[in-house]
Amino acid sequence: MTDFQTEKSLVRDYYAALDAPDADLNAVMNQYISADYLWRGFHPFNEQTSGADVATKFWHPLRQSLTHLQRRQDIFMAGANTLDHGGTWVVSMGHLMGLFDHAWLGIRPTGKMAFLRYCEFNRVENGKITETAMFFDIPHLMIQAGQNPFPPQTGAHNIQCGPQTHTGLMFDAQDPAEGEKTLAAVDYMVSDIKTWKGGREEPLVDELRRSWNEDMIWWGPAGIGATYTIERYAEQHSGPFRAGFKDRIFNGHICRMAEGEFGGFFGWPNLTLEPTGGFMGMPATHKPADMRVIDVYRRGGDKLTENWIFIDLLHFWNQQGLDVLGRLPTARD
Structure with a gap:
């Protein structure tokens, strides 16, 4: 080891x-x-x-x-x-x-x-x-820079804080048992969310409570925003996200790891999704497109409690025919 x-x-x-x-x-x-x-x-x-x-x-x-x-x-x-x-x-x-x-x-x-x-x-x-x-x-x-490329967010994006515990800089060796607990919590969440196929019989908040603490924070990317508590996460991101797509395909991850109370993964791409309209205020395109995502987590107890998300939204919308950077006026130094 x-x-x-x-x-x-x-x-x-x-x-x-x-x-x-x-x-x-x-x-x-x-x-x-x-x-x-x-x-x-x-x-x-x-x-x-x-x-x-x-x-x-x-x-x-x-x-x-x-x-x-x-x-x-x-x-x-x-x-x-x-x-x-x-x-x-x-x-x-x-x-x-x-x-x-x-x-x-x-x-x-x-x-x-x-x-x-x-x-x-x-x-x-x-x-x-x-x-x-x-x-x-x-x-x-x-x-x-005052050039917001997207409609108003469902979440908030003021600042993106680090961990509430200030324990994320693990320059020293960590207890392997803690990393195993974190990896188990991440693996459970990934496996559980993959059961969603576009409809559900249980309330979304009940599904989320299997993996997340009540005071969870989801630090989403600009264009979506951050949200706090299970109920607001369901209302401000997870619910609108699920409602805005169909034919969700999970492509897997390239790396998934953990150390101490923190863990994460990335894919290239993680997901392939077909927009049906409404997500990020955009219309339906009915064109499947890829999402490249990094997720980093902090575990609190046996469940996940903070999540930092990086989604290549410029790449995703570019596949839908929206070149965000190409629409910018010529910048002057």
């Missing part, structure tokens, strides 16, 4: 080098990233197959736009992937904060502090990072 400290140390060293103000990004990538790398990022970045490409297409432009960039982590954990894809993965979640001084992806700069909410899964093998899934909430940055 491993305590994952070697893998954690490598990723922490990578972040220290990557986040340095005078970082030589290509040199950082050469040192920490494997030659056969696979990086999965949100639209419009999608899949990249080298550290050099990630540096050139993502990190260089982002750092030029969000100057004095600073990583503010809320969760840091590691664990063995329990799925067939395998591997040891290190997860970081939080915000990248900087001064939004220059346009990025056509989003106009504000000259003020801005936060790019992110979650990153890194697979570590033989002293290198071989795979990454880095999901980030671009619409939230757009809202900060």
Whole structure:
């Protein structure tokens, strides 16, 4: 049994080098990233197959736009992937904060502090990072710049807090038994929700209570928003989500892991869904489309109590014919 400290140390060293103000990004990538790398990022970045490409297409432009960039982590954990894809993965979640001084992806700069909410899964093998899934909430940055691309949300999106317990930064080794409890709670929830096929005989809140504590918080992405307590989650997200789709297909996950009271997973894509109208205020399209999702959880007792969600909504709606970034007016620095 491993305590994952070697893998954690490598990723922490990578972040220290990557986040340095005078970082030589290509040199950082050469040192920490494997030659056969696979990086999965949100639209419009999608899949990249080298550290050099990630540096050139993502990190260089982002750092030029969000100057004095600073990583503010809320969760840091590691664990063995329990799925067939395998591997040891290190997860970081939080915000990248900087001064939004220059346009990025056509989003106009504000000259003020801005936060790019992110979650990153890194697979570590033989002293290198071989795979990454880095999901980030671009619409939230757009809202900060006064360019909200979506209709009013069913939930709230003010700030996205870290864990209520402030115990998410697990730089030290954790009790494996606690991780096993968390993984069991996540696995139960995933298995239970898969029984939903578009209709149900029991009230939604009763279904949710099997997996969630009453004071649960669901920290959803911009465009949907966050919601608090089982009843409000059912009213403000889960109910509208289920009502807005049909023919839900679960495609599975690439990684599912846990450490301590925290766990998470990601897929590429997780779900395929057909919009029937109403979700996020959008009309029915009757075109199946994929959702790429990261979920990170905190367990309280035997059930789940906090959930941070990253959904690539730009990719999802792009498949429906809505190019959100393409609709932006030309931004000026």
